Every structure is written in C-alpha cells, then in structure tokens.
Amino acid sequence: MSTTDPFAELAGVTAVADAVLLEGYLLYPYRASAQKNALRWQFGVLVPPAAAPRLAEPSRSRTELLLEPRAGATLRLRVRFLQVQERVLLDREGRVRDEMTVDGTPYFGWDEGVPREIDAAVALADLREGPVTVPIALPGAESRDPIVDAAGVEHGAYLRRTHGLTGHAELSATPVPGPYGAWRLRLDVVNDTACRPDPTRDAALRRALVAAHGVLGLDAGAFLSSTDPPEWAAAAVGACVNEHSWPVLAGAPGTARLVLASPIILADHPQLAPESPTDLFDGTENDEILSLRTLALTDAEKREARATDPRAAELLDALDAMGPAMFERLHGTIRPDGRAPDEVPTLVTPATPPPTTPWWDPAADASVDPETDTTLVQGRPVSRGSAVVLRPAPGGDAQDVFLDGAAATVQAVVHDVDGQVHVAVSLDDDPGADLQATHGRYRYFRPDELGTGLGIGEAR
DSSP states (O other): OOOOOOOOGGGGGGHHHHHHHHHHHHHHHOOOSSSSSSOOOSSSSOOTTHHHHHHHHEEEEEEEEEEEOOOTTTEEEEEEEEEEEEEEETOOOOOOOOOOEEEEEEEEEEEEEEEEEEEEEEHHHHHHTOOOEEEEEEEEEEEEEEEETTTEEEEEEEEEEOOOOOEEEEEEEEEOSTTTOEEEEEEEEEEEEOOOOSOOHHHTTTBBBBBEEEEEEEEEEEESSSSSOOGHHHHHHHHHHOOOOOEEEEESSTTTSEEEEEOOOOOOOOHHHOEEEEOOSSSGGGHHHHHHHHHOOOOHHHHEEEEEEEEHHHHHHHHHOOHHHHHHHHHOOOOTTTTTTTGGGOBBBBSSOOOOEEEEEESTTTOOTTTTEEEEEEEEEEEEOOOEOOOOOOOGGGGGGGGGEEEEEEEEEEEEETTTEEEEETTTTOOTTTHHHTTTEEEEEEEGEEEEETTSOOOO
C-alpha cells in the first residue's frame, strides 16, 4: 500500500497560502490593547448567511477560471481558513474577568485563530456529469487551561471554546465553446452555519470561515492565467465571475498545475521573499521597519504582546534571535524579475520625499526635471498636466489590470539611472489624489502603457 500523500503537490503553495491565511491576523504593536487590533479578521471572511445582510459581509465566495484538461486527470482541492477560537479568562471562582496579572504576567481574553483544512479529490470526468459537493463540518469544542503562579497555586484558567461550523465547497465545470477544448472551472465556498439574524460582529465571526481560500491542483493538464490569458482564451476568461476571490497561478514560474484562489489580489506565481524570515502578518515590504519597531517595544509592551497570542510570542522570539546579517538582508534587494540586472529600473525620485523640499532631488541629475520633461506617448508629447488613459501591459502589477482604460493625469516624467523613462500619474477619479500628490505618491507606467487624451486623442 502506497504511503504517498496524494495532496503533496499542493505543498508548493503552502508558504504563500499561509501568508494569505494570516494577513492582518495581528498588527504591530501586536498587543490586544492596541486600537488597530480592535477590529480584526479583514480578509476572506465568510459569515453565516443570516448575518450577511446586517454585517455587509459575504457568506460565500466564487472562483472561476479556465483549464485545459487531459484524459484521466484528477483535480485536488484544499479549502483553508481560520476558525475563531474564544479565549475566555476566568478567575479562581469561575467568573469571567477582563484581565488579571499573575507573577508579573498579564492574562486577558482574546480570540485566537485555528487553521483548518478540508481536502477533496475529484476526477475531472465526474465534473462532466454535474457539480460535486465537498462538505465542511467542524463540531464545537471546549478546553480549560489553568493559570498558576510559580508556587503552583491556581489563580484562574483560560477557557478556550470554538463553535460548530457547517458549510460546503462546490466544484463544477462546463466546456468553453470553440475548438480548444478548454473548460470553465467554478469553485464556490459557502458558509451554511445557522445563527441568529441579528448577531454582533464578534458572534458572527466565531461562526465564520475567516481568511477562506482554496488551493487547486491538477495532475494532468494545465490551468490558464486569469491575469494574462492566451489571446484565444481572453474572451472566455473575461466572462469568468470571481466574487471575493481571485485565481492566481501558483508554484514555480513556468508551471500551470497549481492555483491559489485568494481573497487578496496577487500576481501569478507569488513567492515569499527569501529575505523575509518571520511572519509579521503584514505586507513583507515592511519587514525591516516592522522588525526594528517591534524590537524597540518596552519590556512591558513585549510582555503584553506575548500574552496576547501565541503567534505574537513566536514573532518576538524570532526577532530576538535575528542577528546583524539578517537585518542587513532586510535592508534592501534588487531583483531582475526575468530581466538582466542592468535592466532593473531604479528611480532617482524618492517614494516619500521630505515635505520641505521638492519631491525629487534636483541635485541628483541637473539634466532632468520631472516637472517639465516630456516623453512621447503614441507619437504625441506628454508632460506634467497631460491627460492620458492607462493601458497596463501584461505581466506587471496584478492590481494594475483593474485600471485598464482609467483616465489619469501626468504628474511627472522621470528617468531612472539606466536611462529608462517612467511616467508618474494620478487617477482622475481618485478622491485621495491631491493628498497623495502632496507626498509625491503616484502610480508609475512606461510610455507604451499609456494612451493620449480622454478618448479624443488630445493632451491637455
């Protein structure tokens, strides 16, 4: 009998999927008393259907994408989410307390997140016959952990409690018209848990699938990119419906047998930076500053953070163990992203300039001036103040896809140290554009990713 794990290939997505699972789980300064941690569970929340209208949160997500099947292929699905676990603080008489301190260590109530996974394998041929439903059923549970002092005297206990969850995932597939033999695959993840129609948000979240996402694996055939599909599939991909979830090709670049159905929009083949050794529950581009700020917490703040959640304690332990070499790695890295190193653009303009000086550094190169320089877009000169239309090229930032056709205004024409030209723009329909402009924060595109004018071929 083979002991091979039939879901082993899905492990290639685990690192990125874990980052999705814990994104926003607990934010700096990682303390329960911090205001930013008063409202948690921001991404991929699927609440009970009775609570959805009142809380304006969905009870289901839908992911659609195209695949090219092969005979005898098997589709493997892993639905992952956090189940909220109440941690109730009781004193020695069994009364609920907000907080207590024992031997200098604080204790208080808190909601923890327990990772859950539901696996299923479905023959693609079975999907020809109709939808396949995968049940999600987790019973409620309760445990008690005593709180004792150094002498072994019990002062109270943590009561940990989860509520039962029920739901289902449904897989279905339909052929795509045309000669290519592609299928449209649909994954619905649904919370069916019963609850009162007017629960508080906390009560609903304790019966929710939090940070819900799916991992799909195909042992024969290939998935098609929803961000950059082949030309023949573009119309069919455009007709796909994705609600509260977005499919990205996962695993190593160049492969197409793994998909992450993510509540956070990502580019195809997302990877964790090797310089990021610790999960800070936030965007990894902030690793250096978050690590340094966390190490600067006072001893009292660190004690509270450690008492807030076991994951916060692990984070502090990991940061305490980091040496100078690791912090040097966090300081900055240039990656070619498929281009030769000398082709990587490095803008001479800072991302957030000092407010008392121009947002670019005039001393960096007197031959350029972002305020007055021009570049050609579709054969027409554009400069600061020109009206343009965004036409993001495939393979760039995944979120730029949603800006295709958006009207924008040129704020600067900048040159990088390799002589490449980049156009800084602000979105015309962005209500925060003026505020971002005061800090020199713009969106950058190459000239060939722009059109001139607001549909009339003219620049302002």
